[in-house]
Amino acid sequence: xxxxxxxxxxxxxxxxxxxxxxxxxxxxxxxxxxxxxxxxxxxxxxxxxxxxxxxxxxxxxxxxxxxxxxxxxxxxxxxxxxxxxxxxxxxxxxxxxxxxxxxxxxxxxxxxxxxxxxxxxxxxxxxxxxxxxxxxxxxxxxxxxxxxxxxxxxxxxxxxxxxxxxxxxxxxxxxxxxxxxxxxxxxxxxxxxxxxxxxxxxxxxxxxxxxxxxxxxxxxxxxxxxxxxxxxxxxxxxxxxxxxxxxxxxxxxxxxxxxxxxxxxxxxxxxxxxxxxxxxxxxxxxxxxxxxxxxxxxxxxxxxxxxxxxxxxxxxxxxxxxxxxxxxxxxxxxxxxxxxxxxxx
Amino acid sequence: xxxxxxxxxxxxxxxxxxxxxxxxxxxxxxxxxxxxxxxxxxxxxxxxxxxxxxxxxxxxxxxxxxxxxxxxxxxxxxxxxxxxxxxxxxxxxxxxxxxxxxxxxxxxxxxxxxxxxxxxxxxxxxxxxxxxxxxxxxxxxxxxxxxxxxxxxxxxxxxxxxxxxxxxxxxxxxxxxxxxxxxxxxxxxxxxxxxxxxxxxxxxxxxxxxxxxxxxxxxxxxxxxxxxxxxxxxxxxxxxxxxxxxxxxxxxxxxx
Amino acid sequence: xxxxxxxxxxxxxxxxxxxxxxxxxxxxxxxxxxxxxxxxxxxxxxxxxxxxxxxxxxxxxxxxxxxxxxxxxxxxxxxxxxxxxxxxxxxxxxxxxxxxxxxxxxxxxxxxxxxxxxxxxxxxxxxxxxxxxxxxxxxxxxxxxxxxxxxxxxxxxxxxxxxxxxxxxxxxxxxxxxxxxxxxxxxxxxxxxxxxxxxxxxxxxxxxxxxxxxxxxxxxxxxxxxxxxxxxxxxxxxxxxxxxxxxxxxxxxxxxxxxxxxxxxxxxxx
Ligand SMILES: Nc1ncnc2c1ncn2[C@@H]1O[C@H](COP(=O)(O)OP(=O)(O)O)[C@@H](O)[C@H]1O
Ligand SMILES: [Mg+2]
Numbered sequence: 043x044x045x046x047x048x049x050x051x052x053x054x055x056x057x058x059x060x061x062x063x064x065x066x067x068x069x070x071x072x073x074x075x076x077x078x079x080x081x082x083x084x085x086x087x088x089x090x091x092x093x094x095x096x097x098x099x100x101x102x103x104x105x106x107x108x109x110x111x112x113x114x115x116x117x118x119x120x121x122x123x124x125x126x127x128x129x130x131x132x133x134x135x136x137x138x139x140x141x142x143x144x145x146x147x148x149x150x151x152x153x154x155x156x157x158x159x160x161x162x163x164x165x166x167x168x169x170x171x172x173x174x175x176x177x178x179x180x181x182x183x184x185x186x187x188x189x190x191x192x193x194x195x196x197x198x199x200x201x202x203x204x205x206x207x208x209x210x211x212x213x214x215x216x217x218x219x220x221x222x223x224x225x226x227x228x229x230x231x232x233x234x235x236x237x238x239x240x241x242x243x244x245x246x247x248x249x250x251x252x253x254x255x256x257x258x259x260x261x262x263x264x265x266x267x268x269x270x271x272x273x274x275x276x277x278x279x280x281x282x283x284x285x286x287x288x289x290x291x292x293x294x295x296x297x298x299x300x301x302x303x304x305x306x307x308x309x310x311x312x313x314x315x316x317x318x319x320x321x322x323x324x325x326x327x328x329x330x331x332x333x334x335x336x337x338x339x340x341x342x343x344x345x346x347x348x349x350x351x352x353x354x355x356x357x358x359x360x361x362x363x364x365x366x367x368x369x370x371x372x373x374x375x376x377x378x379x380x381x382x383x384x385x386x387x
Numbered sequence: 388x389x390x391x392x393x394x395x396x397x398x399x400x401x402x403x404x405x406x407x408x409x410x411x412x413x414x415x416x417x418x419x420x421x422x423x424x425x426x427x428x429x430x431x432x433x434x435x436x437x438x439x440x441x442x443x444x445x446x447x448x449x450x451x452x453x454x455x456x457x458x459x460x461x462x463x464x465x466x467x468x469x470x471x472x473x474x475x476x477x478x479x480x481x482x483x484x485x486x487x488x489x490x491x492x493x494x495x496x497x498x499x500x501x502x503x504x505x506x507x508x509x510x511x512x513x514x515x516x517x518x519x520x521x522x523x524x525x526x527x528x529x530x531x532x533x534x535x536x537x538x539x540x541x542x543x544x545x546x547x548x549x550x551x552x553x554x555x556x557x558x559x560x561x562x563x564x565x566x567x568x569x570x571x572x573x574x575x576x577x578x579x580x581x582x583x584x585x586x587x588x589x590x591x592x593x594x595x596x597x598x599x600x601x602x603x604x605x606x607x608x609x610x611x612x613x614x615x616x617x618x619x620x621x622x623x624x625x626x627x628x629x630x631x632x633x634x635x636x637x638x639x640x641x642x643x
Numbered sequence: 644x645x646x647x648x649x650x651x652x653x654x655x656x657x658x659x660x661x662x663x664x665x666x667x668x669x670x671x672x673x674x675x676x677x678x679x680x681x682x683x684x685x686x687x688x689x690x691x692x693x694x695x696x697x698x699x700x701x702x703x704x705x706x707x708x709x710x711x712x713x714x715x716x717x718x719x720x721x722x723x724x725x726x727x728x729x730x731x732x733x734x735x736x737x738x739x740x741x742x743x744x745x746x747x748x749x750x751x752x753x754x755x756x757x758x759x760x761x762x763x764x765x766x767x768x769x770x771x772x773x774x775x776x777x778x779x780x781x782x783x784x785x786x787x788x789x790x791x792x793x794x795x796x797x798x799x800x801x802x803x804x805x806x807x808x809x810x811x812x813x814x815x816x817x818x819x820x821x822x823x824x825x826x827x828x829x830x831x832x833x834x835x836x837x838x839x840x841x842x843x844x845x846x847x848x849x850x851x852x853x854x855x856x857x858x859x860x861x862x863x864x865x866x867x868x869x870x871x872x873x874x875x876x877x878x879x880x881x882x883x884x885x886x887x888x889x890x891x892x893x894x895x896x897x898x899x900x901x902x903x904x905x906x907x908x909x910x911x912x913x
Contacts, residue, residue, distance in 0.1 A: 055795030064867040067797070068481065068860065069853040071804020076849040078809050079816035080842050082647050083823075105846075117802045121809070224839030225846060232847055235403065367699045367901045375705030442858040463864065471862045477811050478855040483783035483803055495864030500871075523658060523783070525810035543863060 047138040051116050054109040066110050073102060074114045078121075099145030100175050101222050104154065104237065105229075108146040115142035140182040149178035162237070167230050168223040175219035176212065183211035391418045391453045391468065391546045391575055393439065399447035400434055400599075408434040410599040411448070416592075421569075421576045423586035423607070426596035427621035432551070432579035433474060435596065439549050439577070440469040452547070467496065470545025474552050476532035480524035485516065485535050488524065492543040510542045511535075514568060530561025537568065550578040554585055583625040587611065595620055651813050653721060657774065660713055661781030666880075667711035672780045672788035674881035678888045679776045685892040686768045692744065692757050695901035697764045703888065704771040711779040718778065722771050782806050800869055808852075816845055 077098045098118060102111040116138045123137075157170035187204055230237055393416040400409040408431045416422050424432050437443040438450055441462045450457040452465050473479045482488040489507045498506070511517045514534040519527060527535065533553065540548065553569070554562045566585055569576060580586055586593060586607060593610045595603040597620040603610050610616065611624050623629075661668070667675070686700055708715050743751035777785060783803060790799035819841055827837070894900075 051798055052795050055797040064860075064865070065854070065857045067800060067867075068804055068856040069850070070801050072808045072812070072849055072853040072856065074801065074805035075808035075812045076846060078647060079812035079849075080845060082813060082816045083820045083838065083842055083845075113798055113801055114805075117798065117805050120802065121805060221838070221842075224836070225842045228839050228843030229846060232843065233850070236850060365698075366904055368701055371699065371702040371705050374702060375709040378706055378709040437858070440862050442862060466862055466864060471859075473855060473859050473862075475852075475855070478852060479859045481804065481807060481856050481860065483781075483807065491860075491865075492863035494870040495866065521662060524807070525655070526659065539863065 103150035172219035176215035179215035397448035470540035
């Protein structure tokens, strides 16, 4: 996933550099910062009384067009992963894909643009934003399911997983759609030319899909090696990705049933990766590992825990040695610090 | 471009939403003049300044800088000649560190890295911001930001310095520092301000804008002496000319 | 809102730390980025039941904090902020994975607890390393280094702009949302309508700001290209730094130093 996302970033960068006017450069950066700023503003969700805030992918696509939007989403997620206690650097690849690619390259061109048609009106724009937001999130959620299944870390049956993920994301999608629609229609009333200019920025059909696929493949091969190994064997990335898709409209203050369960789910899957990378042989053996099950409340842990192989380190002497090394590490640090201070003073 | 004359002829500007911000503005500013452009909020001052380096395109009329008409082709040259300090330094300081920001212009002009380094150092010293060199802009105070913003423009050695409300939001000390800086700049200076005392102190000439038109153009004393004009344009006399009821100072004495 | 606000404050603090002047700070950013990447890969690629092999890796963050003169408490606090997330991930492991894999005297420790501890250790290490990288290098330099290591320029520039204006915009939005809270007397007026127009206004102001920034860039001769403002130097100290640390990490990855040391010690005192 890292590879694919990196590939898309590279491709979009080339695209943006080649085709967009340079006024987009500050615009993208500032709008990225805007996503953070906008997330500081909450609103009360009408029925449930909980609070939500602006997601990001779709609104950026509407304002910037797909390529620039994708890059902007990627940068927002990157900064969030790095600084905003949003952990999961390794899952970044999946997230960028699920939260960036789907809204920018699928929901926006194929739904939003089709619905608003050639003569946009305020109503059409609201409806389109709503539908595209819901669809985008559904795809994101489905993406998570597929990634999990394909990577072979989950013993959860495909159908159970889908049944669990999709409805929740329908609820979240509606909230996101509501928010996006309200902001977009405001902008449309105040400055229609902004949205017009984004619309005129080339439709996706203009360039051959083959090129995108080639770029993906090339990047996948290049970045392949270690990183793709990590990506495909790394279950937690996916877990975190789930949390991320879910977490974007984090619903606080559990006040009703749906809400409460959402919160529980979110907590349970709000995952910092448990970064486990199995060696291929082990990975196949561990297929039945209840890893994903553990992290999903609705799933019963009916799978029996298979006896894990006892890795070399997990022995008494290993632990003793570990304690000593840990002590040594801090001691060395302490000495270095002392030396450092003596050196500077 | 020998004498860096700024000539504005019948300039008009209508924004895309239909606001007619400038209606038929004309004036000529010669080399070395220090001109203050004053007027109420929304009078069109910022709009006017943004035309001087081609940030906005005129709806009608023309602008010549040193006898060169402003057009697409001459834009790069003119932008080099006219250094523009924007109203909000946060808009002007977009690079990661002060150094990068000040180096941005010279690098775009194609100077070598060593030349740029030297220039940046000089200019930062000049505005008294040498110690801020490696700081990111969001760690600067308002006055520091403003001085650095000016440095970013001075590093391109402009012949004409244009500033939009340079002392806006500064504390008295920072304001003084800035005024000294502006006094020391030898070339043409054009700036807008609501700080009429500063205008009085720094300018040899004042242009009064009102609703997109020039209502007066002349020496500061003459303009600030005309109470009727000031009232019509929603302006006031500078404090230093209002006379001080407490100490009974005669205002006229203080000037010059 | 408060959480984003606090995160921004911490961000500023991290950034200020990067202004320090230690041997680590002076290294070229690319060297530090490379070492951090290799470190992360070596840590993360350990088996999920691996615990003791992770301990020796603590030498890296500890040494960096000391050498770069970073405030250990602040870094620990930043890492601790992540704990709830990590605990939430790992806490189910002991529940579902009860197979005893380690006997400590009479107490049996299950695989779940081991993997839980392993998750904690791994995230502490990797997150810590990322914070230390930023605190000793600065986000800007990290971006530039990533660019030097092959990240597309447009993306690097995009990240820099984003980072720069997070500070300006979060402040603006903080003011706007406080004003709305004050006027909305408790709960009323916090609904979707005022939200839409508030965020919409913020968006329009942001848009105008972007236009002004672009003007300011053009006014200073911007023609679409960003030029490097410094000569970068990847000299002997950088090469030494990268080689030494990567060699250590790779050694630690394939050789459980704790185990070695432990058997040595327990062998000596049977
Ligand atoms: N981007 C814009 N779009 C539409 N109207 C604008 C814009 N900028 C300024 N105006 C309008 O143009 C007029 C002049 O504005 P401005 O030049 O900023 O005034 P000043 O700087 O003197 O306060 C005002 O009525 C203002 O509302
Ligand atoms: Mg103005």
